[in-house]
Amino acid sequence: MARPTIADIATRAGVSKGAVSFALNGRPGVSDATRERILKIAEQMSWRPHSAARALGASRVDSVGMVIARPARTLGVEPFFAHLLSGVQSGLSAESISLQLLIVEDTAAEIEVYRRWASEHRVDGVILVDLTVKDPRVDALKTLELPAVMIGGRGGKGALPSVWADDRDAMLSIVEYLAALGHRRIAHVAGTPNFQHTQRRIRAVRDAAPRLGLVDAPSLTTDFSDAEGAAITRKLLSQSDRPTAIVYDSDVMAVAGLGVAMEMGVSVPGDLSIVAFDDSILTQLMHPALTALSRDTFDFGRQAAEVLLETIASPIPVINRRTADPVLTVRESTAPPA
Amino acid sequence: MARPTIADIATRAGVSKGAVSFALNGRPGVSDATRERILKIAEQMSWRPHSAARALGASRVDSVGMVIARPARTLGVEPFFAHLLSGVQSGLSAESISLQLLIVEDTAAEIEVYRRWASEHRVDGVILVDLTVKDPRVDALKTLELPAVMIGGRGGKGALPSVWADDRDAMLSIVEYLAALGHRRIAHVAGTPNFQHTQRRIRAVRDAAPRLGLVDAPSLTTDFSDAEGAAITRKLLSQSDRPTAIVYDSDVMAVAGLGVAMEMGVSVPGDLSIVAFDDSILTQLMHPALTALSRDTFDFGRQAAEVLLETIASPIPVINRRTADPVLTVRESTAPPA
DNA sequence: TGCAGGAGCTATACCGGTTTATCAACCCAG
DNA sequence: CTGGGTTGATAAACCGGTATAGCTCCTGCA
Structure with missing residues (x-):
């Protein structure tokens, strides 16, 4: 028998289809002895529920x-x-x-x-x-x-x-860490502006700036792509009063940013500190390896x-x-x- | 009416369920006029087939x-x-x-x-x-x-x-390119040895070596991880007669290898050429950007x-x-x- | 005029489960 | 000894489609 149905099991156990259904789904309506017997037979015949049939009857598709x-x-x-x-x-x-x-x-x-x-x-x-x-x-x-x-x-x-x-707390921990190291010019290369978490992170940076005595803490939004991450970094590092630390909203953008810094002869972490808001192998593959926020x-x-x-x-x-x-x-x- | 069934459509069109099924599935059995009418009603009621019901009857689940x-x-x-x-x-x-x-x-x-x-x-x-x-x-x-x-x-x-x-042709094109540049010591950092494509690539390198006059062309297998890629690279570059070019079976390993080269002060591409057998943003994010085999x-x-x-x-x-x-x-x- | 054959539909079985109504057997209290 | 409630089971309806047998006309041809 190719694929047994509950009808096959019922026949073999000498009971009705309904009894088999009750037994297999662990619901009352059959005695423990009968249930045991049905389960054993189902096991022997290696029965498995037909997903479509179950979906049709029980109106859930698992x-x-x-x-x-x-x-x-x-x-x-x-x-x-x-x-x-x-x-x-x-x-x-x-x-x-x-x-x-x-x-x-x-x-x-x-x-x-x-x-x-x-x-x-x-x-x-x-x-x-x-x-x-x-x-x-x-x-x-x-x-x-x-x-x-x-x-x-x-x-x-x-x-x-x-x-x-808690994106807010996470971003605060990054900014506070950088501030504790002595950074006062921190830039934030953010993601797509209409994402909720982007908004929360930007707000966190803005709110923390005065308390930590940051001179400048701009948040610049991007489309999360490596290209825009690189472009913004290039712009930031070309300024006369360029930031001493940059926080990137994704690991990919951080890697792109690191590339730009190397290209421009800005040493990391000597002249610039980099933090990625997301961790992965990527950040560890780099030289130098990137400080990153790890989430489970x-x-x-x-x-x-x-x-x-x-x-x-x-x-x-x-x-x-x-x-x-x-x-x-x-x-x-x-x-x-x- | 929440989710219309073909029975609802049948009632509204004044025909049987069967006729509706025929019409909706574009099979013969109804006149064009009736078919048209049924389709219009189905459209109006925004009917969609219930996937489970269809799967049960037609024994295919799409x-x-x-x-x-x-x-x-x-x-x-x-x-x-x-x-x-x-x-x-x-x-x-x-x-x-x-x-x-x-x-x-x-x-x-x-x-x-x-x-x-x-x-x-x-x-x-x-x-x-x-x-x-x-x-x-x-x-x-x-x-x-x-x-x-x-x-x-x-x-x-x-x-x-x-x-x-065609992995073989692809690998040949890489090795021939490197040979044409003048490389004679080429190493191949391969993937998991029991993968079919790994075998094919290793064979391609081995077969091409004599024809291209390669002095040495070892294929070293790994588990495709960045860690093993890095370890093998370190070993290769520590040899007295180290390779002048390395081909990596994945972009991730190539990136890891590049990191090791930089760390050891081996300049790329001056002292070492690197090719990745797979292309992605990764290879483009690097400095130098990696020569890679692009597949669609x-x-x-x-x-x-x-x-x-x-x-x-x-x-x-x-x-x-x-x-x-x-x-x-x-x-x-x-x-x-x- | 009679009949074969096909077009156009209907009625119904079926897929493999779940669920409900029903029923027999049994137990216990009054 | 009888009535009511519980337990363990069955038969049948149902979910929403597909497939098929069969019925009714209508047409074409001998």
């Missing part, structure tokens, strides 16, 4: 979705997503829920995917990344009544469930998966979970100013 | 799977997978087939996933990557009768359908998707498709030997 709206070109280098992904999967695998992954060009396409997934019942819920300030996806998902979790977007009133890290991205993903599963099980209350605080890993790219 | 068995740590930095993935998706999206992605620790776990997918009918087929020499997955998939396509593994007799690039990974993935869909549609004949040849992009890390 599958969640994740859409990433970024050009593929920049995606690969960011270890962030690979770690996040494995984390999400480890959180899902416990319940043997599968993950649908999709990479699209923009947010409009992303919303379209959610719409399709909802109407075709392909997923039980979705995980959102790269939250923007007035994110249109939030309303779209509410309308679709598709359970969702936001990663990195701290939920206000009427928001979706979320999992977030894997755990981030795992928690997001957990929160999503809880939300699917019972939509209320809305869960907002804060993850472990990032820590600053000091390497060779930072030192007191000349 | 979904394919891909499992990557590599530690997540090294995954993220390799732009290879991100590009491959988007390529696969672009090939699938044309038929609106969805992709299930899973990252696991080892091949045993990977095979277990295939087994589960097959028995639960979760996917119509799978895409294999990182083919090894006597790959156990091939037999497993044949036993499971799960349609599959191998990426990068050139199929012999009785093999699975495949999509491959996106197209690779797209073709794999196409071949898989064809294979699912009709298992025979077995398709083996060769993709566009890689080209060598010369940058700053290669020059004639001193």
